[in-house]
Amino acid sequence: MRPTALRRSPVVSARPAVAAMPAYRPGRNAADLAREIGVPTAVKLASNELPFPPLPAVLAAIAATAAETTRYPDNGAAVLTRALADRYDVAPQQLALGCGAVTVCQQLTQAFVDPGTSIAFGWRSFEMYPLLAQVAGGRTQQVPLVPGTPGGTADTFDLTALAAAVDETTRLVFVCNPNNPTGTAVRRAELETFLDAVPADTLVVLDEAYREFVTDPGVPDGVELMRGRPNVAVLRTFSKAWGLAGLRVGYLIAEDPAVADAVRRTLVPFSVSSLAQAAAVAALASEDEVRERVAAVTTERTRLTAALRGRGIGVADSQANFVWLPLGERTVEVAAALEARAVITRPFPGEGLRVTVGSPAEDDVFLGALDDVLTSTAAGVAGA
Structure with a gap:
């Protein structure tokens, strides 16, 4: 046979x-x-890690919390959320946390980007923006950077061109300020003009992972510009200035609580660990x-x-x-x-x-x- x-x-x-x-x-x-x-x-x-050891209060908080690691963390991170709400003078409902700022970016795309819609941003910028759009089945609207100084290389956002690129498909706009990897920042007047030009049904996320290192008084605090603008949210992290890169805590502050609620809904349950939450609270207390x-x-x-x-x-x-x-x-x-x-x-x-x-x-x-x-x-x- x-x-x-x-x-x-x-x-x-x-x-x-x-x-x-x-x-x-x-x-x-x-x-x-x-x-x-x-x-x-x-x-x-x-x-972009800090050249310092962990804060003493952070080490103490981690040691004190270690005995609780047989239990799931608080999924709502209530203590940390309240500490952040007090720091920024917002309601807890305006906050959403995630396992690092990049994961909050992922939560944002899951919450707002459908196949066929798009994400707009200047380029070169944070390398995860186009990848997140790709995973979500969305398109990218990449606007080239321009020289920040006469005769210089292209290193700064062209907000006028970015506003012009926004169309009826655009669900998210990321403005990384200061920009990663060029380190340049856009200033108040041009950023306010840009925010006023973006349609009300497009969410603008001011990615301020490096905000604490800003020394130019002309570069605005995104939380200030967010107030009164329901389609604006601010992204921050504990990984950089706060020295918690290995523990992964990022957060979003949204003017409209419905935006924060949508981002919380896409959180992987328990992804912000007990140790990370305790360390972040201790870091805030060590400002x-x-x-x-x-x-x-x-x-x-x-x-x-x-x-x-x-x-x-x-x-x-x-x-x-x-x-x-x-x-x-x-x-x-x-x-x-x-x-x-x-x-x-x-x-x-x-x-x-x-x-x-x-x-x-x-x-x-x-x-x-x-x-x-x-x-x-x-x-x-x-x-x-």
Whole structure:
């Protein structure tokens, strides 16, 4: 007898939109790089983390809460929500929390973006915006950045063009202010004009993950601009200035409580852990110490910016805890050369290099490595 022909089993496959997505690439681990190149330590300036240990009150709160980890966390994060409501003078119903600001962005797209609708934003900006639209089956309306200074590189939002790009399909607009990865920020008058131009049925999210590092008085607090505008919400995080990157707590403040309610409905249950909630409450209670740390970072940002400009690199004024080196086609080459010298940065191929403001010692290591790269490269990177 002839053997029965084997039937080929169907192959399980992901949705096309998901299969086509590039994988998210976090900053390299410093210890892994050090082992790879055979040096004692490496400096990581890729992920915009604070160069400080956890706040003492945060460590105490985590230790005190550890005994509760056999129980589910408070899904509504009532204590943290009340602390945030008091801090920003809003009602608890205007707040929605998530497992980091990026997850709140995901909740926003799940709540407001249908297939065929769109998300608008300036580009280059936070790399998750187009990916979230892709997963939701939505389109992206990407508006190119423009030079923030005459003769400079494209690094700043063109809010006039962004407002013009909004159409009847646009459900969400993200304005990352200060912008990640360029560090530039838009100012009050142009932002107010933009918000007034966006249709009332389009939600504008002011992504202010780096708000605490803003020193330019002309850059407004998004919560102030939100008031009286029902289609505006503000996104913040505990990962940066508050030093809780490893615990993942982000939150949205919405003028319209219905917006916050929609975002809460798309929260993965219990995704903000008990430890994270307790740590965030403790961090808020340590605001004076946080302000001191932020001041140290912004002072070091000024020093680092001046040092880079002194090397002929056109670094824009940053309002975040990182600086942007517009290296263009040299970006990947320079990033790789820095890694070979035990310094990890964040390259955006063909565009620029984002470098976190580290401690003075870490930044000196970076500057020394960069000097070595500049002198070992015939053309250097100045003016790239």
